[in-house]
Amino acid sequence: MEKVLIKGKNFLGFEIDINENDIKSITKELQIVLASSSHLIKNTIVTLKLNSKNQLFAKDIINFLKERGISINAVVINDKNSINQEDIPPVIELKNTHTVTSKEEHTATYKGNLRNGQSVKANGDLVIVGNVNSNSYIYATGNIFVLGDLYGIPHAGYGGDEHSVVFAFSLHSPQIRIGDFITRSPEEEANTSVKNSKMNEPEVAYIDNNNIVINSYREWIKLKE
Amino acid sequence: MAGKVLTITSGKGGVGKSTSSANISLGLALRGKKVVTIDLDIGLRNLDMILGLENRIVYDVVNIVEKVCKLNQAMIKDKRTDNLYLIAAAQTRDKSAVTAEQIVELTEELKKDFDYIILDSPAGIEGGFKNAMMPADEVIIITTPEISAVRDADRVIGILESNNKTEMSLIINRINPELVKKGDMMSKDDVLQVLNIPLIGVVPEDKNIVSYTNTGEPSILHSQSESGLAYKNIIQRIMGENVPFMEINEKKTGILTSIINFFKE
Numbered sequence: 202m203e204k205v206l207i208k209g210k211n212f213l214g215f216e217i218d219i220n221e222n223d224i225k226s227i228t229k230e231l232q233i234v235l236a237s238s239s240h241l242i243k244n245t246i247v248t249l250k251l252n253s254k255n256q257l258f259a260k261d262i263i264n265f266l267k268e269r270g271i272s273i274n275a276v277v278i279n280d281k282n283s284i285n286q287e288d289i290p291p292v293i294e295l296k297n298t299h300t301v302t303s304k305e306e307h308t309a310t311y312k313g314n315l316r317n318g319q320s321v322k323a324n325g326d327l328v329i330v331g332n333v334n335s336n337s338y339i340y341a342t343g344n345i346f347v348l349g350d351l352y353g354i355p356h357a358g359y360g361g362d363e364h365s366v367v368f369a370f371s372l373h374s375p376q377i378r379i380g381d382f383i384t385r386s387p388e389e390e391a392n393t394s395v396k397n398s399k400m401n402e403p404e405v406a407y408i409d410n411n412n413i414v415i416n417s418y419r420e421w422i423k424l425k426e
Numbered sequence: 427m428a429g430k431v432l433t434i435t436s437g438k439g440g441v442g443k444s445t446s447s448a449n450i451s452l453g454l455a456l457r458g459k460k461v462v463t464i465d466l467d468i469g470l471r472n473l474d475m476i477l478g479l480e481n482r483i484v485y486d487v488v489n490i491v492e493k494v495c496k497l498n499q500a501m502i503k504d505k506r507t508d509n510l511y512l513i514a515a516a517q518t519r520d521k522s523a524v525t526a527e528q529i530v531e532l533t534e535e536l537k538k539d540f541d542y543i544i545l546d547s548p549a550g551i552e553g554g555f556k557n558a559m560m561p562a563d564e565v566i567i568i569t570t571p572e573i574s575a576v577r578d579a580d581r582v583i584g585i586l587e588s589n590n591k592t593e594m595s596l597i598i599n600r601i602n603p604e605l606v607k608k609g610d611m612m613s614k615d616d617v618l619q620v621l622n623i624p625l626i627g628v629v630p631e632d633k634n635i636v637s638y639t640n641t642g643e644p645s646i647l648h649s650q651s652e653s654g655l656a657y658k659n660i661i662q663r664i665m666g667e668n669v670p671f672m673e674i675n676e677k678k679t680g681i682l683t684s685i686i687n688f689f690k691e
Contacts, residue, residue, distance in 0.1 A: 314622055316580050316581060316583055316584030316587070317577050317578070317580040317581035317584060318581045318584055318585070319584050319588075332619075332620070332622070334577070334580045334620060335573075335577050335580070336577060336580075336581070350619075352620075
C-alpha cells in the first residue's frame with residue numbers, strides 16, 4: 202500500500218489516506234503527492250484518514266496542509282480519546298464501525314426478474330433486485346437477499362453454511378433450502394397466491410435448532426440483538 | 427415495403443393463440459394493412475378453420491419450404507378482404523418438417539410485399555416454438571389469468587429474453603370480472619406483477635367465441651361482441667395508436683331486467 206494516498210470520494214470530495222508513521226517521511230510523501238494534485242483538491246471537501254499510530258501527528262499534518270492552502274474538513278481516526286482535540290476539525294471515529302471482512306466482500310448482484318426455468322448461482326452472498334418467479338432456482342454459498350417477491354426456490358448456504366439466511370420482501374417459496382436443510386411450505390398455504398398476496402411484510406428464513414424457521418424481518422432483527 | 431414479423435405465442439396450450447392470431451390478422455387487414463399469417467402449428471392446424479378458409483387449402487407451408495410449389499400458390503386469399511393471406515400448416519407432417527432458418531428465409535421474402543407477417547406459434551417451448559420465435563421482430567404473448575398459464579408465459583418470456591427478443595407485449599385473455607371480484611381469479615394487475623412486460627390488451631371472457639370459431643367468423647367481425655371490441659383496441663395499439671384500456675366490469679343489470687328475470691324464474 203502506498204504511504205500517502207489521495208482518493209476521490211464522489212460527492213464527499215477527497216480523502217487523504219496516510220499509512221506512514223514517521224512524520225518526516227509523511228511530509229515528504231505529502232509534498233510529492235500534492236505537487237501533482239493540490240490544485241484539484243483546493244476548495245473542495247477534504248477529509249484526512251489516519252491510523253492509530255500516526256494520529257498523534259494529526260495537528261502537524263493539518264498545519265502542514267493548511268500552509269499549502271488545503272483545509273481539512275474532518276479527520277477520520279480509529280479512537281477519539283488518543284488525540285489532542287484542540288484546534289482540530291471535527292473527528293470521525295472509526296472505533297465502532299465494522300470493516301468488511303474478505304468473506305463479506307463477495308456479494309453478487311443480479312438486477313432484473315428471474316423467470317420460470319432460469320437460475321442464478323453465486324459464490325458468497327447474492328442480492329437480487331427484482332422478482333424471482335415460480336420454478337426458478339437461486340443458489341448462493343452465503344446469504345440470499347431478494348429485493349422483490351420470491352416465488353422461486355432459494356438455496357442459501359449452498360455447500361453447508363448453516364448460518365446463512367434467506368431474505369425477501371415477500372416470501373412465497375414452495376420450498377426453502379439452507380445449508381443441508383430443506384423445508385416446504387405448509388399444504389394449506391399452497392397456491393393461495395391469487396387470494397392474499399398483498400398482506401405481506403419482509404421475511405427472513407434461517408436455521409434455528411436444526412429447523413428452518415421463517416420469521417418476519419422485524420422479529421428476526423430483534424432476535425439478532 | 428419493410429414488413430414486420432409478429433409472433434403470437436403463449437407457452438401453454440388452449441389460451442387463445444390461434445383465436446388471437448385470427449383476430450389480429452383480420453383486424454389489421456380490415457384496417458388496410460397488407461397481412462400474411464402463417465400457421466406454424468404443423469400437424470395440428472386450426473387457424474385455417476378459425477378464419478373460415480379450410481376448404482381452400484391446396485398447398486401449405488411445408489410445400490413452400492420443400493419447394494413443391496411457388497410461394498404465391500400457397501397463399502390463400504381471405505374471402506372477406508384482399509389484404510389478408512393465409513399460409514396454412516401441413517396436417518400430415520410434424521414440427522420437424524421445417525427448420526427455423528427456412529422460416530426466417532420465408533419471412534424475409536414476405537417482408538418485401540407485406541406490412542405484417544403474423545406467425546401463429548404452437549404451444550410448448552420445443553422446435554415448433556423456436557421456428558416461430560427466430561424470425562420475430564415483435565412477440566405478443568397470450569396468457570389467461572390462471573397460475574399455470576402465467577407461469578408458462580413467464581418461462582416463454584425468459585427464453586425470449588435469452589434470445590434477445592426484447593420487443594414483447596402481453597394480451598390477457600378470457601378475464602372474468604365476476605371471478606376477479608370474488609378473488610378466485612388473478613386480476614390484470616396480479617398477472618402484470620409477475621410477468622412485468624408491457625400490456626397491449628385485455629380480452630374479456632366471451633361465451634360466443636366457441637361459435638365464432640366453429641363458424642370461421644372471428645369475433646372482430648362481430649361489432650357488438652366485447653371480445654371483438656377488445657381486439658379492435660389491440661389492433662389500434664399494434665398500429666401505434668394510443669387507446670385507453672376499456673373497463674371490464676360485471677354486466678350491470680338494470681331494475682327492469684331484474685324484475686323481468688325475477689318473473690321468468
